[in-house]
Amino acid sequence: MSPKAKRRAPPGNVSSRRTRPTPFQFVKEKAGIREWRLTSNGLKLLLLENRVAPVVTFAIVYHVGSRNEGVGYTGATHLLEHLMFKGTPKYQRDKGTAIAAVLEAIGARFNATTWFDRTNYYETIPSDQFETAVRIEASRMRGSLLRDQDRQPEMTVVRNEFERGENSPFQVLYKLAFATAFREHPYHHPTIGWRSDIEGVSTARLKEFYDTFYHPNNATALIIGDFEESSALATIDEHFGRIPASRREIPRVLTVEPPQEGERRFIVRRVGQVAWISLSWRTVQANHPDTAALALLAHLMGGGVTSRLYQALVEKSLALSVNVIAWQLRDPALFSVFAPVRPGVEPAAVEAVIREEVQRVAREGVSEAEAEKARTQIEADVVFDRDSSDQIAASLSEAIAVADWEWYADYPSVIRSVPREEIQRVAQTYFNDDGLTVGVFLPKSAGSAGESAPDEEGDGE
Amino acid sequence: MKPSPRPTRLGPRKGEGRPSYAEAIVSRKLPSGTELYVLENHINPTMALSGSLFAGGLFAPAERRILASVTAGELSKGTQSHTKLEIAEELESRGSSISFSSDASDPVGVDLGGAALSRHSDHLLDRLVEILTTPVFPAAELEKEKKRLIGAIQQQQDQTSVRSYEAAMRQIYPASHPFHRLRGEALIAIVDSLQPSDLDTFYRERYGAASLRLVIVGDVVAARVLDRLEKALSGWRQGPRPKWPALPVPPPAPGRESIEMPEKASADVVLASPSDLTRPERAYLPCTLANSALGQSSLTSRLGVRVRDREGLTYGIHSGFHSTHIAGPFTVTLSVRPENRAAALESTLDEIARFLKTGLKDKEFADEKSSRIGKFKVDLGSNSGLASAIDAAIYYGLGVSYLDEFPARVSAVTKEEADAEFRQRVDPGRFTIVAAGSFEGRT
Numbered sequence: 067m068s069p070k071a072k073r074r075a076p077p078g079n080v081s082s083r084r085t086r087p088t089p090f091q092f093v094k095e096k097a098g099i100r101e102w103r104l105t106s107n108g109l110k111l112l113l114l115e116n117r118v119a120p121v122v123t124f125a126i127v128y129h130v131g132s133r134n135e136g137v138g139y140t141g142a143t144h145l146l147e148h149l150m151f152k153g154t155p156k157y158q159r160d161k162g163t164a165i166a167a168v169l170e171a172i173g174a175r176f177n178a179t180t181w182f183d184r185t186n187y188y189e190t191i192p193s194d195q196f197e198t199a200v201r202i203e204a205s206r207m208r209g210s211l212l213r214d215q216d217r218q219p220e221m222t223v224v225r226n227e228f229e230r231g232e233n234s235p236f237q238v239l240y241k242l243a244f245a246t247a248f249r250e251h252p253y254h255h256p257t258i259g260w261r262s263d264i265e266g267v268s269t270a271r272l273k274e275f276y277d278t279f280y281h282p283n284n285a286t287a288l289i290i291g292d293f294e295e296s297s298a299l300a301t302i303d304e305h306f307g308r309i310p311a312s313r314r315e316i317p318r319v320l321t322v323e324p325p326q327e328g329e330r331r332f333i334v335r336r337v338g339q340v341a342w343i344s345l346s347w348r349t350v351q352a353n354h355p356d357t358a359a360l361a362l363l364a365h366l367m368g369g370g371v372t373s374r375l376y377q378a379l380v381e382k383s384l385a386l387s388v389n390v391i392a393w394q395l396r397d398p399a400l401f402s403v404f405a406p407v408r409p410g411v412e413p414a415a416v417e418a419v420i421r422e423e424v425q426r427v428a429r430e431g432v433s434e435a436e437a438e439k440a441r442t443q444i445e446a447d448v449v450f451d452r453d454s455s456d457q458i459a460a461s462l463s464e465a466i467a468v469a470d471w472e473w474y475a476d477y478p479s480v481i482r483s484v485p486r487e488e489i490q491r492v493a494q495t496y497f498n499d500d501g502l503t504v505g506v507f508l509p510k511s512a513g514s515a516g517e518s519a520p521d522e523e524g525d526g527e
Numbered sequence: 528m529k530p531s532p533r534p535t536r537l538g539p540r541k542g543e544g545r546p547s548y549a550e551a552i553v554s555r556k557l558p559s560g561t562e563l564y565v566l567e568n569h570i571n572p573t574m575a576l577s578g579s580l581f582a583g584g585l586f587a588p589a590e591r592r593i594l595a596s597v598t599a600g601e602l603s604k605g606t607q608s609h610t611k612l613e614i615a616e617e618l619e620s621r622g623s624s625i626s627f628s629s630d631a632s633d634p635v636g637v638d639l640g641g642a643a644l645s646r647h648s649d650h651l652l653d654r655l656v657e658i659l660t661t662p663v664f665p666a667a668e669l670e671k672e673k674k675r676l677i678g679a680i681q682q683q684q685d686q687t688s689v690r691s692y693e694a695a696m697r698q699i700y701p702a703s704h705p706f707h708r709l710r711g712e713a714l715i716a717i718v719d720s721l722q723p724s725d726l727d728t729f730y731r732e733r734y735g736a737a738s739l740r741l742v743i744v745g746d747v748v749a750a751r752v753l754d755r756l757e758k759a760l761s762g763w764r765q766g767p768r769p770k771w772p773a774l775p776v777p778p779p780a781p782g783r784e785s786i787e788m789p790e791k792a793s794a795d796v797v798l799a800s801p802s803d804l805t806r807p808e809r810a811y812l813p814c815t816l817a818n819s820a821l822g823q824s825s826l827t828s829r830l831g832v833r834v835r836d837r838e839g840l841t842y843g844i845h846s847g848f849h850s851t852h853i854a855g856p857f858t859v860t861l862s863v864r865p866e867n868r869a870a871a872l873e874s875t876l877d878e879i880a881r882f883l884k885t886g887l888k889d890k891e892f893a894d895e896k897s898s899r900i901g902k903f904k905v906d907l908g909s910n911s912g913l914a915s916a917i918d919a920a921i922y923y924g925l926g927v928s929y930l931d932e933f934p935a936r937v938s939a940v941t942k943e944e945a946d947a948e949f950r951q952r953v954d955p956g957r958f959t960i961v962a963a964g965s966f967e968g969r970t
Contacts, residue, residue: 118910120904121908151826164832166827167894170824170826171898172898173900173903190905191905192901218839219837219839220839221839222839222867223839226863227842229792229793340678370615370619372615383674387675409678443619443622446622449572449573452571453573454908454911455908
């Protein structure tokens with residue numbers, strides 16, 4: 067699309083190039099993001115022009131994630147996401163029109179991901195290929211084939227993905243941290259699912275899941291980058307406009323995790339050379355007023371060489387690195403610290419330092435310079451994100467999954483407004499032992515492990 | 528690029544609305560040999576930096592190539608004017624970042640990277656030059672880094688992907704070759720032995736203005752950036768010119784190896800053979816177009832469709848040439864459930880053989896070409912993407928016009944050429960095959 071052709075439609079209702087009247091309702095605009103709603107089925111649209119390059123990102127976020135699963139079908143959201151590439155009546159491998167192949171041929175950077183609160187599908191493409199992406203996403207919103215013959219090989223693909231994760235101490239620790247900290251809320255279940263559920267979930271159960279959650283009124287479409295608004299909306303209407311809204315109400319998650327009433331601990335022992343430790347405190351949901359202060363706290367604890375835990379652990383040669391995450395999710399989540407322990411150091415020594423450092427913030431607070439550095443780092447991250455349409459789409463997808471798009475738009479100013487005293491207050495509020503889960507990954511010796519001699523013939527087993 | 532004492536900005540290309548990249552990029556070559564490139568892009572208030580210097584592991588003694596990556600990593604640990612903590616404090620408080628790295632995947636170069644809000648661009652450039660030209664390699668910092676690095680190597684040795692790849696490289700490359708990989712314990716012993724004087728000597732021998740290339744893209748004024756950098760770099764020693772000896776490609780070493788690693792849920796398999804393909808040469812595009820069809824993507828390539836999509840034997844399978852200024856290996860890598868190793872390997876080898884026999888299909892080849900052109904366009908969609916692409920074009924001597932010529936260059940490749948170049952370099956009978964994982968009692 068030529069920049070000269072850029073003409074923004076005035077707020078109000080606009081019609082598509084077909085004859086149906088006023089298919090879109092303009093909702094609101096903030097920070098350059100314009101929200102529209104497809105009146106025929108409730109599909110929400112967020113548009114943000116960003117003409118860094120002749121590239122556009124189209125993404126669909128479904129408001130369904132592992133949070134919506136239960137025992138027996140954990141991992142269903144993720145397995146379904148894989149099956150969504152297996153085809154629709156229009157896009158099929160056997161017809162030479164496999165979804166991935168069509169996208170690959172136009173040079174798309176595309177994929178799909180599943181997380182606790184959402185599933186997203188995205189394509190970053192040359193602007194003139196926008197309609198191809200829209201057509202594919204519309205086709206699989208209600209037309210996915212979901213055949214058992216596809217599920218069977220895909221299940222083993224996903225199982226190998228699960229197995230790769232089991233090779234990673236970090237992934238093992240974070241999954242068990244959530245499983246231990248959450249006993250009732252579905253954040254207990256890892257997004258990839260438990261192995262036996264991955265293996266056992268039926269195609270019929272996946273179809274039921276699809277029919278429950280994959281509807282326009284449970285989705286948000288994002289168009290970010292180089293596009294012309296009225297033309298983009300018309301394309302959306304043409305391909306999504308006739309898809310009906312769900313006839314049933316989209317089920318809500320009712321389970322609330324009760325307060326944690328005492329420290330919890332878990333230990334994993336596996337063959338390896340490096341121990342890991344994680345400390346996770348129960349916190350709040352993303353749209354809670356304390357979220358910004360927790361994000362700043364995470365930055366000043368683990369955001370760079372000058373951060374408190376880097377200085378206390380890596381600079382002191384106690385840990386190999388440190389990763390601090392203030393998880394931002396739709397329901398109350400965790401504030402986590404992960405660290406691989408330097409061989410020869412006791413994990414307990416690292417745990418003690420982490421405990422002392424978080425308590426020091428609670429006890430003494432932080433300096434204004436430290437708080438300002440954290441604010442600036444987060445602000446800079448937001449500005450860097452705006453360099454590329456796919457990064458904006460990724461950030462916006464997370465925001466609408468855990469809160470709403472205005473949360474994304476307001477984030478820089480909310481961060482800017484947090485006084486340093488608030489950082490100390492949230493440390494005092496959440497860093498208490500009753501809400502703490504400590505996890506330790508302990509390496510054990512390999513026994514007979516070792517390399518065999520090279521074998522020129524046969525396969526050396 | 529022609530040497531130019533002043534910035535040269537060319538006008539828009541006739542008949543088109545926007546200037547070509549070659550026209551829009553402002554460059555300057557300094558008497559020392561340093562080349563500077565700036566592309567103004569004022570849409571966002573950010574700048575991205577990418578650059579290179581020819582001081583990679585190839586230039587370190589063969590038995591201690593890791594000296595190059597440790598030296599690059601330690602550059603920012605202290606200068607004649609600032610401590611590590613002061614440098615980090617200044618950068619982090621502005622939301623800026625600078626990185627210097629060299630790893631074994633490119634034996635020739637050191638990568639320079641950076642990002643800043645445009646209002647802090649002067650500070651970023653000043654610190655970059657300071658770090659590059661006046662590092663002091665404090666002993667205490669090196670001791671800390673050695674401890675961290677040794678732990679990190681131990682961590683890597685727990686990974687099936689690392690163990691299988693390193694073992695394959697040991698089999699196909701002699702110890703003198705930069706793509707050879709040492710065993711973990713040997714690498715740890717070398718790291719342990721490093722002294723600040725080793726880093727200082729390597730720095731003095733290899734770092735200098737002659738091989739420095741810097742690319743800046745973003746919300747900056749090109750002339751100001753060029754003037755600032757030229758002034759800041761004016762006193763730096765010239766250092767060696769970028770050149771290196773031709774390395775003979777070793778003969779293939781077909782064979783199989785199995786590495787038992789207990790309690791690993793997933794195993795990794797590597798198929799590898801030496802290749803003569805370097806990044807700058809003409810055969811690179813035909814070969815990589817053919818490889819895209821064979822194994823670039825786990826979702827759409829022939830290997831992906833067969834081994835992952837149809838047979839469900841792997842989560843990820845990729846093939847590729849490790850081509851830089853130095854020819855590296857051709858590899859196929861896949862992760863598998865240990866029980867599925869034999870089946871996955873059989874399918875992989877069969878699919879490669881089938882691909883070599885039948886060659887590319889017309890539509891497949893046309894799709895690969897359109898895909899490559901489209902992806903190139905998409906990759907240029909950010910300041911950092913633009914900086915990386917310009918840097919790569921310069922680093923490999925292709926010139927900035929490569930960004931404009933890329934679609935035509937891809938279009939000009941014929942199917943016959945791609946098939947022939949690929950067949951010349953890939954032969955399943957020559958593969959060294961290494962698997963790492965928990966196989967005992969499961970296969």
